[in-house]
Amino acid sequence: MKLLSEIKARFKPALEALLENADTAQIDSLLAMVRPTQDDKFGDYQVNCAMALGKKLGTAPRDIAAGLLQQVKLDDLCARTELAGPGFINLTINDNWIKKCLSSAISDDRLGVEQVTEPRTVVIDLSSPNVAKPMHVGHIRSTVIGDALANIHRFIGHKVITDNHLGDWGTQFGMIIYGYKNFVDQAAYEKNPVQELSRLYKYVRVIMDFHAAGRKLPEATELKQKQIEALEKVQAQDHGDNKGKLKQQKKDIQRLKEKIASQEEAIADFRNTVEGCDPELATVALEHSSVEREVLAETAKLHEGDKENRDLWDKFLPFCLQDIQRIYDRLGVKFDFILGESYYQDQLASIVDELTSNGLATESDGAMCVFLKGFEAPMIIRKKDGAFLYPTTDLATIKHRVEEWQADSMLYVVDHRQHDHFEKLFAASRLWGYNEVEMTHVSFGTVMGDDGKPFKTRAGDTVGLEGLLDEAESRALAVAIEQNPNLEESRQHEIGRVVGLGALKYADLSQNRTSDYKFSYDKMLALKGNTATYLQYANARVHGILSKLDTDAASLRNTADDIVFTETVERQLAMQLLRFDETIDEVLVEYKPNLLCNYLFDLAQVFARFFDQCSVRDASSVELQRSRLQLCGLTSRTLTCGLGLLGIESLERI
Numbered sequence: 001m002k003l004l005s006e007i008k009a010r011f012k013p014a015l016e017a018l019l020e021n022a023d024t025a026q027i028d029s030l031l032a033m034v035r036p037t038q039d040d041k042f043g044d045y046q047v048n049c050a051m052a053l054g055k056k057l058g059t060a061p062r063d064i065a066a067g068l069l070q071q072v073k074l075d076d077l078c079a080r081t082e083l084a085g086p087g088f089i090n091l092t093i094n095d096n097w098i099k100k101c102l103s104s105a106i107s108d109d110r111l112g113v114e115q116v117t118e119p120r121t122v123v124i125d126l127s128s129p130n131v132a133k134p135m136h137v138g139h140i141r142s143t144v145i146g147d148a149l150a151n152i153h154r155f156i157g158h159k160v161i162t163d164n165h166l167g168d169w170g171t172q173f174g175m176i177i178y179g180y181k182n183f184v185d186q187a188a189y190e191k192n193p194v195q196e197l198s199r200l201y202k203y204v205r206v207i208m209d210f211h212a213a214g215r216k217l218p219e220a221t222e223l224k225q226k227q228i229e230a231l232e233k234v235q236a237q238d239h240g241d242n243k244g245k246l247k248q249q250k251k252d253i254q255r256l257k258e259k260i261a262s263q264e265e266a267i268a269d270f271r272n273t274v275e276g277c278d279p280e281l282a283t284v285a286l287e288h289s290s291v292e293r294e295v296l297a298e299t300a301k302l303h304e305g306d307k308e309n310r311d312l313w314d315k316f317l318p319f320c321l322q323d324i325q326r327i328y329d330r331l332g333v334k335f336d337f338i339l340g341e342s343y344y345q346d347q348l349a350s351i352v353d354e355l356t357s358n359g360l361a362t363e364s365d366g367a368m369c370v371f372l373k374g375f376e377a378p379m380i381i382r383k384k385d386g387a388f389l390y391p392t393t394d395l396a397t398i399k400h401r402v403e404e405w406q407a408d409s410m411l412y413v414v415d416h417r418q419h420d421h422f423e424k425l426f427a428a429s430r431l432w433g434y435n436e437v438e439m440t441h442v443s444f445g446t447v448m449g450d451d452g453k454p455f456k457t458r459a460g461d462t463v464g465l466e467g468l469l470d471e472a473e474s475r476a477l478a479v480a481i482e483q484n485p486n487l488e489e490s491r492q493h494e495i496g497r498v499v500g501l502g503a504l505k506y507a508d509l510s511q512n513r514t515s516d517y518k519f520s521y522d523k524m525l526a527l528k529g530n531t532a533t534y535l536q537y538a539n540a541r542v543h544g545i546l547s548k549l550d551t552d553a554a555s556l557r558n559t560a561d562d563i564v565f566t567e568t569v570e571r572q573l574a575m576q577l578l579r580f581d582e583t584i585d586e587v588l589v590e591y592k593p594n595l596l597c598n599y600l601f602d603l604a605q606v607f608a609r610f611f612d613q614c615s616v617r618d619a620s621s622v623e624l625q626r627s628r629l630q631l632c633g634l635t636s637r638t639l640t641c642g643l644g645l646l647g648i649e650s651l652e653r654i
């Protein structure tokens, strides 16, 4: 039973009566102003729409609020209603109502969270790494955010289809094909193909980077020289005492100095790549001076159906899949489909034909392009040389998801740098006729290192995901051993695994997804603060309390105990428990799992205060003890369920 929706439902008819010709969106935006209060001295919920209505109707907001209070029936739901300030309505929910909701949450498998009445088919495009190269830290975001969104949608009754849209057809295959043809260590390949292919990828990458850096070095040096000249020019300007101009000059100098500094960094990087290259490798690189062109040629041959390359691709792909599957298994993430780019390749020609014949795609400089209003550059769907591109495959994917899966909504959990690609893709798809399906780019920021720059290893490489998981687990294991030196080793390892992975996932999920975040093992594994570790320990503590009193959350569900409030904090805990339901709704408004994290953190904190102030063992009566046990049981179930929705495991004992 949702408290928030109950309040909204009661206010809705009154608002509709006030604004006679309002459409649903207008009413909904007013109802969105019904919110939980920030501070419980204002009650539990606040209705804040009188101010907006006042403006619209030209009436004093306080009078509107008073009118609403008179009209809306609240006496059974609220113990107190209050008109405050310029026109706020503060509502304090009736204790009996809270208790009734709590009892129904306790007896319900789903903790009282209602399922949607109109389930939608939601396709979630997540993880989607380019295979044949190792997964890196950037892939964790799409995988865990996408998985959490899938779990949450499923939990409230939507039909979810997760699809890992692998990049399995790109240049990286040209690289391993080239690597295999030129550098394979056959014995190593026979023994461990996954490892050898990964070595080949890295080897060819280094050679390509060596040449790219060699090419860019003079360009970058020249650019730096130009920037220095520009700086000298600005510095030489004499503006006398013209304050405005002097200010501008200072700004320009600063800007140019920053540009030069970052150019110097780039030059140092290029120089390091060339000069710091292992001499043996540098010799090989020089022998393979046309590697970049050759890799593209191998890729093109694969795409054109060359038998040798196609056979190699068929041989390599299963090994590449095996390589990433190991990580998914560790993360506990499953997909309904893994339809990579290769799956769509034989449909691309006809899609380009279709778009051409219906006039959406036109030729420009030999390439086929979709020109879109509001975008400077067109979306290219076939290159001059006949090759199809990333957007072409994505168009085919949309067709497939709508026609085969009847998608109502598609979420693309992809890096923010692809913003433009998705804007164009969605616009083109709508013109193509896919305008019923809702398409959203659930974008996310970059994982940063301590230095505030994208997270890299000391050597400047991207951080491999597997190493990250190992490190998180081993650090969590060290904490587990410290906390429980006498525990069996296998249990300690299990704790290390669950706590380490939980910390890693939660560190990502608890950030507002659109911002960049700083990666820190210490922070993510902290026992205090908004971390999975804190929540897992809190949850284990509740289990401990219950088991000391010979019960557990599951058996508590079968006893219909009355809930009693003797201390304010008991009621606060109860209210927080009831807000689980509305939190889930909130998460799905803008696809923000961090709101669920915040909720769970608040819950664990209220629980800690409750436990501090309200003894369970020494409660003054059996009735009070039973009530407190019920609050403990529901807290634990809510933590377990909430963490589970985030893809994080709980432990009964840590």
Ligand code: ARG
Residues within 6 Å of the ligand: 125, 128, 129, 130, 165, 166, 167, 394, 397, 412, 414
């Ligand atoms: N493979 C792409 C990359 O690594 C991401 C794919 C995202 N999904 C999509 N349908 N375009 O950049």
